[in-house]
Amino acid sequence: MIDKRIGKRIKECREKLHLTQEKFAEKIGVATNYISTVERGASFPRCEKLIAILNGLEVSSADAVFCDVLTHSHGYRESCLSEELSKLPPEEQKRILDVMEVLIKEALLRNS
Numbered sequence: 001m002i003d004k005r006i007g008k009r010i011k012e013c014r015e016k017l018h019l020t021q022e023k024f025a026e027k028i029g030v031a032t033n034y035i036s037t038v039e040r041g042a043s044f045p046r047c048e049k050l051i052a053i054l055n056g057l058e059v060s061s062a063d064a065v066f067c068d069v070l071t072h073s074h075g076y077r078e079s080c081l082s083e084e085l086s087k088l089p090p091e092e093q094k095r096i097l098d099v100m101e102v103l104i105k106e107a108l109l110r111n112s
Contacts, residue, residue: 003041003042003043003044004040004041005041005068005069006041006044006065006066006068006069007038007039007040007041007042008039008041008068009064009065009066009067009068010038010039010053010057010065011039013057013059013064013065014035014039014057017057017058021035021036021039024056027056028049028052028053028055028056029052030049030052034049038053053065063075085097
């Protein structure tokens with residue numbers, strides 16, 4: 001269900017800011033229960049509240065929340081993975097990049 005994937009991303013973004021549901025709710029002016037129901041995917045915010053949530057999460061792009069449900073949001077995921085990759089030791093980075101290179105070459109061969 002789309003709402004569950006979006007709720008999961010909202011929770012992840014909130015946790016990256018080290019905010020509890022209570023602190024986040026206070027920050028954007030909603031009830032803690034509301035944040036809980038959105039994060040569980042039990043409800044989906046209306047436009048005004050969705051904008052407040054995105055602004056409260058301090059994300060540079062709505063892709064941070066919608067990347068799992070939009071078909072053209074790969075740039076955000078690539079950016080996040082690149083950031084995570086840069087945190088690893090050089091030998092781990094090389095190993096992962098080598099695997100990615102093989103997978104990309106295989107995909108190009110399949111699609112040509």
